[in-house]
Amino acid sequence: MTDKQDFVDIRHAQKSYGNLEVLKDISLKVKRGQIVAIIGPSGSGKSTLLRAINDLDPLTKGEIWLDGVQVNKKLPHRQYEKHINEMRQQIGMVFQHFNLFPHMTARDNVAMAPKMLKGLSKEEADKLAEEQLDKVGMLERIDYYPSQLSGGQKQRVAIARALAMHPKLMLFDEATSALDPELVDEVNQVMKKLAEEDMTMIIVTHEMDFAASVCDRVLFMDQGVVVEEGPPEVLFKNPTKARTREFLGKHLGANK
Ligand SMILES: Nc1ncnc2c1ncn2[C@@H]1O[C@H](COP(=O)(O)OP(=O)(O)OP(=O)(O)O)[C@@H](O)[C@H]1O
Numbered sequence: 563m564t565d566k567q568d569f570v571d572i573r574h575a576q577k578s579y580g581n582l583e584v585l586k587d588i589s590l591k592v593k594r595g596q597i598v599a600i601i602g603p604s605g606s607g608k609s610t611l612l613r614a615i616n617d618l619d620p621l622t623k624g625e626i627w628l629d630g631v632q633v634n635k636k637l638p639h640r641q642y643e644k645h646i647n648e649m650r651q652q653i654g655m656v657f658q659h660f661n662l663f664p665h666m667t668a669r670d671n672v673a674m675a676p677k678m679l680k681g682l683s684k685e686e687a688d689k690l691a692e693e694q695l696d697k698v699g700m701l702e703r704i705d706y707y708p709s710q711l712s713g714g715q716k717q718r719v720a721i722a723r724a725l726a727m728h729p730k731l732m733l734f735d736e737a738t739s740a741l742d743p744e745l746v747d748e749v750n751q752v753m754k755k756l757a758e759e760d761m762t763m764i765i766v767t768h769e770m771d772f773a774a775s776v777c778d779r780v781l782f783m784d785q786g787v788v789v790e791e792g793p794p795e796v797l798f799k800n801p802t803k804a805r806t807r808e809f810l811g812k813h814l815g816a817n818k
Contacts, residue, residue: 568627569594569762570615570731575624577610577786584610585621586786594629595760599773599794602783603809608766611783612733615764616653617646628652629730651679654724658736660716662708668695668719669704672726679727694722698752714745721752732756734765738772750776770813774798782806 570592577585584607592598600608613619615626617634626633633649635642662671672694673687682690695701698718708716717737724732734753738746750772756763757776767773773780774794781791782801790797790806798814801807 569596569629570764571625571627572611572615573625573627575611575614575626576622577607577614577619578622584786585614588624588786588788590781590788592762592764594762596779597757597763597765597777599777599780600764600766600783601768601770601773601780601809601813602789606783607786608783609735612735612764612766615731615733616650616655618655647679651675651727652730654727654729654732656717656720656724656732656734656737658740660708660713660720662716662719662723664708667705667707668700668711668722671708671719672723675723676726690726691722694726695719697725697755698722699748712745713741714748717741717749718752721749725756730762732761732763734763734767736766736768739768768813770798770810782809784809
């Protein structure tokens with residue numbers, strides 16, 4: 563239906579909270595299979611933009627399209643609910659805090675949405691949960707509860723849960739920032755594996771090394787605008803804008 567250019571198409575996204583304009587006319591296209599990192603200082607609007615993609619944080623103005631369908635369509639309430647539920651099934655989201663259900667095992671956390679939303683039988687959903695937990699290296703802990711798992715393990719379960727819906731797009735909002743440093747890599751490895759499998763991903767991150775090694779494009783946001791963007795090997799070496807240089811000067815240095 564769409565060409566590869568506009569698998570994700572954000573058109574003139576604008577968002578205000580009262581008088582505070584958090585996103586100022588952002589347009590962004592992401593091709594199928596592309597991996598885009600969004601970097602920038604605290605408060606620049608990164609999370610707001612990511613949460614606007616599945617309409618968790620609705621835009622004030624602008625359009626979000628995924629694979630030829632407008633996500634934030636204006637519809638009467640009931641129709642909107644049905645539409646957005648269908649769209650959100652196609653958009654996996656992984657947050658900084660894992661948001662797993664504490665009273666459910668890893669298996670049940672992963673199996674729940676496919677059972678509830680896709681009508682899979684318990685057997686089918688359990689099999690799917692096994693496959694997805696295997697993919698993130700968590701099969702041996704399938705019957706553990708979140709409280710029995712490390713942060714990195716919980717985050718891998720959260721990724722498996724998102725993948726179980728077979729999303730077209732994965733959004734990661736600082737998925738590793740709440741983790742102890744020694745647990746970051748196990749989650750990054752899972753994200754790298756998804757990248758190799760051509761999953762389309764938009765990743766808000768503070769980890770420049772990870773962005774450089776995995777992402778096709780990096781967007782630098784500041785004060786609600788995309789200041790500059792490019793492939794990491796270009797942007798990180800030769801930022802053209804002073805704000806980008808200043809930010810990268812601090813953050814690339816901090817990683818070394
Ligand atoms: N619900 C809200 N009501 C009012 N202001 C908000 C709300 N959510 C976010 N903001 C403001 O919007 C701005 C952008 O926030 P956002 O969380 O998108 O930034 P960010 O770049 O993701 O920051 P960080 O790196 O610290 O997570 C900030 O000034 C924030 O205070």
